[in-house]
Amino acid sequence: MPITTPDRAVEAARFFGEHTGPLATLATGAVPRCFGRLRIRLTDLRTDALATSVMLGLSDNPDDPLEELGRQELAEITSHAADLSAWVQTQRCQADVCECRADRLLRALLEDELIDVQSGYRPADQSRPVSLMAGYSAPPSKGERPPYVLIDYRNNSAHAVRLHRGWRPAGVPG
Numbered sequence: 001m002p003i004t005t006p007d008r009a010v011e012a013a014r015f016f017g018e019h020t021g022p023l024a025t026l027a028t029g030a031v032p033r034c035f036g037r038l039r040i041r042l043t044d045l046r047t048d049a050l051a052t053s054v055m056l057g058l059s060d061n062p063d064d065p066l067e068e069l070g071r072q073e074l075a076e077i078t079s080h081a082a083d084l085s086a087w088v089q090t091q092r093c094q095a096d097v098c099e100c101r102a103d104r105l106l107r108a109l110l111e112d113e114l115i116d117v118q119s120g121y122r123p124a125d126q127s128r129p130v131s132l133m134a135g136y137s138a139p140p141s142k143g144e145r146p147p148y149v150l151i152d153y154r155n156n157s158a159h160a161v162r163l164h165r166g167w168r169p170a171g172v173p174g
Contacts, residue, residue, distance in 0.1 A: 001083070002083060002086060002087070003083050003084060003086065003087035004087070006031045008087075009026060009031070009084060009087050009088075010026060010027060010028075010029050010031070012080055012083060012084045012087075013026035013027040013084065014027040015080045016045075016077075016080070021037075021041055022037040022038040022040075022041050023038070023041055023042075026038065033093065033094040033097045033098075034093040034094065034097050034098045034099045034100060035088050035091050035093055035100070036093070036098070036099045036100040036104075036105045036108075037099070037105070037108075037109075038088050039085075039088055039089070039100075040105075042081055042084060042085040042088060043085075045077070045081045046078070046081055046082075046085070049074055049077055049078045049081065052070075052074055053071075053074055053078075056070055056071055056074065106132060107132055110132075110134050115134050115135070116134065116135060117132055117133070117134045118132070118133050119131070119132060119133075120132065120133050133149070134149050135149060
């Protein structure tokens with residue numbers, strides 16, 4: 001049954017039983033003012049469900065009752081995630097707190113992982129940020145700059161990541 005109200009979305013979030021993160025926040029009854037993190041979490045759940053489904057399909061004994069139970073539970077999880085995701089996709093964020101823009105969401109996710117982040121500006125125009133610089137807060141050695149990654153989003157949100165001094169992002173945690 002499609003989710004049409006915030007109350008039903010809260011009920012759907014409770015199904016997952018998460019203790020932290022955006023689903024846990026929604027489960028407490030607090031509908032987010034920005035849906036960026038919730039969209040990412042639901043996408044992660046869908047990816048995990050697809051991977052688990054593939055693993056269950058590789059079984060040597062397809063008649064195993066535990067595997068059948070796993071398929072049923074997976075179908076229920078997938079259904080709840082799809083219903084909640086459909087509702088979340090129709091929701092609008094409040095502009096003053098919206099993190100859906102790639103740079104804002106990336107900054108929030110990096111700060112959640114206690115990674116130092118600062119905005120980078122064009123030399124000619126210091127009023128509008130054009131990149132994020134994320135890296136270590138360790139003091140530089142031998143007068144060098146500390147390692148960091150520059151994420152340039154001036155042109156588009158899929159702009160390439162430039163690596164500096166060997167620091168490689170393993171992905172954005174979520």
